[in-house]
Amino acid sequence: MDDVDVLVVGAGIMGVASAYHIVRNSPRKKVLLVDRYGAPGQGNTGRSNAMFRNTFSSADNQTLADSSIDYYLHLQAAGQDIGLEQIGYLWLMSEAKLSSNERYLAGMERNGIEIKRQGLRELAGALPGLRADGGEESGLLGLPKVEWGVFGPKCGRLDPDKLVRYYAGEFERLGGRIALGTEAESIDPGPTRRLGIDGEPFVWQDWRVEGVKLTGRMDRVVRPEAVVLACGAWGNELLLPIGVDGHVRAKKRQLFSLSARGNAELMRLLRTPGFNALGLLPFVILPKASVYFKPLEEEDAFWVGCEDEVNRQFIDLPDHDLDKYAAEPGYYDRGIKPVLSGYFPVFTKAELKAMWAGLYSYNTADYLPFAFRESNLIVVGGDSGSGIMKGDSLGRVVDALYREEKEAELYGGAPYDASRISFSRRRVEREEWVI
Numbered sequence: 001m002d003d004v005d006v007l008v009v010g011a012g013i014m015g016v017a018s019a020y021h022i023v024r025n026s027p028r029k030k031v032l033l034v035d036r037y038g039a040p041g042q043g044n045t046g047r048s049n050a051m052f053r054n055t056f057s058s059a060d061n062q063t064l065a066d067s068s069i070d071y072y073l074h075l076q077a078a079g080q081d082i083g084l085e086q087i088g089y090l091w092l093m094s095e096a097k098l099s100s101n102e103r104y105l106a107g108m109e110r111n112g113i114e115i116k117r118q119g120l121r122e123l124a125g126a127l128p129g130l131r132a133d134g135g136e137e138s139g140l141l142g143l144p145k146v147e148w149g150v151f152g153p154k155c156g157r158l159d160p161d162k163l164v165r166y167y168a169g170e171f172e173r174l175g176g177r178i179a180l181g182t183e184a185e186s187i188d189p190g191p192t193r194r195l196g197i198d199g200e201p202f203v204w205q206d207w208r209v210e211g212v213k214l215t216g217r218m219d220r221v222v223r224p225e226a227v228v229l230a231c232g233a234w235g236n237e238l239l240l241p242i243g244v245d246g247h248v249r250a251k252k253r254q255l256f257s258l259s260a261r262g263n264a265e266l267m268r269l270l271r272t273p274g275f276n277a278l279g280l281l282p283f284v285i286l287p288k289a290s291v292y293f294k295p296l297e298e299e300d301a302f303w304v305g306c307e308d309e310v311n312r313q314f315i316d317l318p319d320h321d322l323d324k325y326a327a328e329p330g331y332y333d334r335g336i337k338p339v340l341s342g343y344f345p346v347f348t349k350a351e352l353k354a355m356w357a358g359l360y361s362y363n364t365a366d367y368l369p370f371a372f373r374e375s376n377l378i379v380v381g382g383d384s385g386s387g388i389m390k391g392d393s394l395g396r397v398v399d400a401l402y403r404e405e406k407e408a409e410l411y412g413g414a415p416y417d418a419s420r421i422s423f424s425r426r427r428v429e430r431e432e433w434v435i
């Protein structure tokens, strides 16, 4: 007997949401959540842009995000401050891009995802700072002309630290335990029925995770009935040694904060009315390299980033210290800024005041998240740049896998077949509407 029934490794959004839903549905179980960092959410969750959208091409992504957003909206409306602001997403694109995307947009509309198409005249009125042709350098930079906008009103931003603190707090309130500064160093597989012969488990034996070695502040071996790995970009580290594919490849992603203070035009852009009830600019995605920016009115700043696929290495076993992945000022100056100020010249003089980097964890097969169970081991991950917006649903899927239920009950009561995002019985379409 052990004093831990379920061990959850990783206290990012995936781990805290999973731990919370497990203890919520199995209140008698002793659930232990561990993380090598000193506080929950200090991995990539804390470095994230924390935007949310339901505008995906894949129906599974739509479902997982949409019901998580509903849950987050419910939390915020019930008085739980998770920093949620429904500012909307505004994708800017050429006529040709809109045509090629029409089938995805039609799919979203069929599935009840609200979107609104805006022609150039409407856009130019709503976004006075927009230079639709991309400016003098547009030929050199290959900037497509902005001819359309696609607006997603249900989308927005939240505060990842507040969200993680909410789940971790509720988890503890329901009796869960959190051990920080504690690393799961290795997994020890054993036979389901131990015979006492040297070298078990043999090929003819069924296996299970017998023990997990913890080091750091909690230094011991635990022998739980189930283990959940929610290790994000580090998902391969514990799995590869025991021959289970972690299905994760990490890539560095960077965010840059630009100050609007002292620049009246930027301050006006920040508070562009007409898109949402808050009178704020929405999250804007430009037609080149998905360069994007979001308003942070509380900081008088914009956060800027882009889709970073060109010549950016995959990392299978990332360093534990995320500061090893530093943001690069030259990447902003020579990569992002020409595109940004091509379409919005007002950014030409914007001052770069902070920058940081984190890691996306990709499932490169189809760019959708996964959750699967092998024996008593449950693994969740592969959420690329959209793990926070699907966190609640994925936590519920992990809980269903733990309870060996076929279906998870997503927020609002919709059933979701947990095997859809497994690997052995995967049934998802590749995501095409990516940032």
Ligand SMILES: Cc1cc2nc3c(=O)[nH]c(=O)nc-3n(C[C@H](O)[C@H](O)[C@H](O)COP(=O)(O)OP(=O)(O)OC[C@H]3O[C@@H](n4cnc5c(N)ncnc54)[C@H](O)[C@@H]3O)c2cc1C
Pocket (backbone or CB within 6 Å): 009, 010, 011, 012, 013, 014, 015, 034, 035, 036, 037, 041, 042, 043, 044, 045, 046, 047, 048, 049, 050, 051, 052, 182, 183, 184, 185, 230, 231, 232, 233, 234, 237, 238, 253, 254, 255, 357, 358, 359, 360, 381, 383, 384, 385, 386, 387, 388, 389, 390
């Ligand atoms: C720059 C950037 C922008 C992003 N923007 C968005 C966005 O706008 N919207 C969105 O939804 N998502 C966004 N994402 C993605 C989002 O941050 C991730 O999908 C999400 O945070 C993944 O959560 P996680 O819990 O899987 O990983 P993490 O938050 O990284 O948590 C994993 C945790 O596991 C712990 N851990 C790992 N191995 C062990 C071990 N062996 N022992 C103990 N602890 C261990 C780590 O310490 C870490 O705390 C962005 C990511 C980045 C980097």
